[in-house]
Amino acid sequence: MTTFNRRVILRSRPVGIPTADNFAIDQAPLPPLEPGEFLLRNVYVSLDPGIRQRLSQVDSYVALIRLGEALTSTTLGEVVASRDPSVQPGEHVVGFHTVSDYSVTRRGPLTRKVDLTRTFCASNHLSVLGMTGLTAYFGLLDIGLPTSGETVMVSAAAGAVGSVAAQIAKLKGCRVVGIAGGARKCAILVEEFGLDAAIDYQQKDLALLSVMMREAAPKGVDVFFDNVGGIQLDAALACMNDRGRIALCGLIAQYNLRGPPPPLTNLFKMIAKSLRMEGFVVLTYADRFSEALDDLERWVNEGKIIFREQIEEGLERAVPSFLQLLDGGNHGKMILRLSDTYA
Amino acid sequence: MTTFNRRVILRSRPVGIPTADNFAIDQAPLPPLEPGEFLLRNVYVSLDPGIRQRLSQVDSYVALIRLGEALTSTTLGEVVASRDPSVQPGEHVVGFHTVSDYSVTRRGPLTRKVDLTRTFCASNHLSVLGMTGLTAYFGLLDIGLPTSGETVMVSAAAGAVGSVAAQIAKLKGCRVVGIAGGARKCAILVEEFGLDAAIDYQQKDLALLSVMMREAAPKGVDVFFDNVGGIQLDAALACMNDRGRIALCGLIAQYNLRGPPPPLTNLFKMIAKSLRMEGFVVLTYADRFSEALDDLERWVNEGKIIFREQIEEGLERAVPSFLQLLDGGNHGKMILRLSDTYA
Numbered sequence: 001m002t003t004f005n006r007r008v009i010l011r012s013r014p015v016g017i018p019t020a021d022n023f024a025i026d027q028a029p030l031p032p033l034e035p036g037e038f039l040l041r042n043v044y045v046s047l048d049p050g051i052r053q054r055l056s057q058v059d060s061y062v063a064l065i066r067l068g069e070a071l072t073s074t075t076l077g078e079v080v081a082s083r084d085p086s087v088q089p090g091e092h093v094v095g096f097h098t099v100s101d102y103s104v105t106r107r108g109p110l111t112r113k114v115d116l117t118r119t120f121c122a123s124n125h126l127s128v129l130g131m132t133g134l135t136a137y138f139g140l141l142d143i144g145l146p147t148s149g150e151t152v153m154v155s156a157a158a159g160a161v162g163s164v165a166a167q168i169a170k171l172k173g174c175r176v177v178g179i180a181g182g183a184r185k186c187a188i189l190v191e192e193f194g195l196d197a198a199i200d201y202q203q204k205d206l207a208l209l210s211v212m213m214r215e216a217a218p219k220g221v222d223v224f225f226d227n228v229g230g231i232q233l234d235a236a237l238a239c240m241n242d243r244g245r246i247a248l249c250g251l252i253a254q255y256n257l258r259g260p261p262p263p264l265t266n267l268f269k270m271i272a273k274s275l276r277m278e279g280f281v282v283l284t285y286a287d288r289f290s291e292a293l294d295d296l297e298r299w300v301n302e303g304k305i306i307f308r309e310q311i312e313e314g315l316e317r318a319v320p321s322f323l324q325l326l327d328g329g330n331h332g333k334m335i336l337r338l339s340d341t342y343a
Numbered sequence: 344m345t346t347f348n349r350r351v352i353l354r355s356r357p358v359g360i361p362t363a364d365n366f367a368i369d370q371a372p373l374p375p376l377e378p379g380e381f382l383l384r385n386v387y388v389s390l391d392p393g394i395r396q397r398l399s400q401v402d403s404y405v406a407l408i409r410l411g412e413a414l415t416s417t418t419l420g421e422v423v424a425s426r427d428p429s430v431q432p433g434e435h436v437v438g439f440h441t442v443s444d445y446s447v448t449r450r451g452p453l454t455r456k457v458d459l460t461r462t463f464c465a466s467n468h469l470s471v472l473g474m475t476g477l478t479a480y481f482g483l484l485d486i487g488l489p490t491s492g493e494t495v496m497v498s499a500a501a502g503a504v505g506s507v508a509a510q511i512a513k514l515k516g517c518r519v520v521g522i523a524g525g526a527r528k529c530a531i532l533v534e535e536f537g538l539d540a541a542i543d544y545q546q547k548d549l550a551l552l553s554v555m556m557r558e559a560a561p562k563g564v565d566v567f568f569d570n571v572g573g574i575q576l577d578a579a580l581a582c583m584n585d586r587g588r589i590a591l592c593g594l595i596a597q598y599n600l601r602g603p604p605p606p607l608t609n610l611f612k613m614i615a616k617s618l619r620m621e622g623f624v625v626l627t628y629a630d631r632f633s634e635a636l637d638d639l640e641r642w643v644n645e646g647k648i649i650f651r652e653q654i655e656e657g658l659e660r661a662v663p664s665f666l667q668l669l670d671g672g673n674h675g676k677m678i679l680r681l682s683d684t685y686a
Contacts (some may be wrong), residue, residue, distance in 0.1 A: 162649055270620065276621040
């Protein structure tokens, strides 16, 4: 076992779009384990847009990352030492940990053992069978409440959460419209994920987006699963049907803004159409994760949900991969592999 | 019976704040009654902020008022002629009618007979026992879902809908914070309506409003009943508790804007705090009006809900009174009396 631990730390708070200068890799000694703690050698690290929110001086539902401290995210690791009798070296654990070679952690509602023999692909525990899939599952089904024959629209539909939400909506018998950036991603939405229509938001203003949404959803939108905010949300408000539901999952269009977000010019539609908009945090549903994971695992194993991962190798790739993710240049869920022991 | 009918018509569409020039009073002949129709002599006319929305080129949940046509609103009238066997001259009817001396109408889900002997004050059927009270009732109870001990905040709390919503929240055992414009209205909120705290929004920016809300609601806000939108809504988002509910009833701060509304800089709180925001239209609840009116009538008769009306006399006062209402200069629900037969 090593005596030092490489960590990706926050060096300065980004204003606007983060750059590589905001981060660094340092080496820190590993503290001795306290009773109940165990040490993980991280194998996979999930890189998510939500990390951006925790880099800035705004409060969020998870703690702000402190200057000079390691970033945190969901990781999958192998236990290499343990002072918890219920956790043995060689077992695998998923939880919210430091982005580093090793993490000290303990059991908790969000830290759970995973059985790598049950799934095709270990990294899935950080994606479709992890927070990503769970976020899509609860946001779409519990907040969106789609019923067969309704129209569901998903923003960032080629992204990790969006692609799962869109495919679950298809499984539920809905017409599904995906929004993504660029012709290539839009082609993937229709050809690979089987969506009914795709909208390329790039270089579109509010008015044009609304027109495109109306064309793609001629019966109007009953459920909007939104990862983006900004003018996509504003345009969607104009296309919602009476009693429509908006599951607010993320506001990625707004995280890097230096100034205020654009106004919601169509907010009155909330009243005129009796719309419901509801934000959510997947951790709220922690006591139902196993139920959801059973569904997700079955759908993945049956090939009903297709999931893309972009696996990057090595801790040095953490920052460039995160920046690529924020830029929308990724091809699937961004995951970092820190060890090549597991395929 | 007269052969002509004075009507308040829309002469031009206002841009920004309406002025008297946008309106006129004309005289139009009364059409002969078709089978099923009856003729009302209007006694009371409700003047509501929501009329503003229907004057402009934006769609709303009720039809836009057409240029050259009479304004429409809720009126209470006496039947003076009828081709509906179930409606007799001398009976009284409340419904959505033209703002005019006489209205031709027919029975429908929103047009109902009222028994003037059951209430202290006939005009109450256009206020606390009409759409105003029903809007407060369903918005607060069905969307806000307040429980005893929670904190409820109401904007435009000295206004017609807001004052009823705030008092119902008090009846349900909540701490209630009202927002209103000016020291006088704020004093009324506390001293007359019995609210726990009042916030004067005038000359306050977003940051100061948030601070005042936190002071007035030290445990945070569980339910926000919003009639206003704009920076009051934005500030409220920052003060909501986990799983808070926002009942979006109106956006009066935005109706007269020439440009876009201010941005909702705190929209991310929807996600971080798992908030639900829901717009509503009282007509949705039409099949439950009688249940709600039973409650409201009992509360009014028991003195548990106090309600202010500002009664203006004569059709000539329709436009000045409406403009005063939009300016916030009214003292209670604005009602026009067209005949002095009923007190």
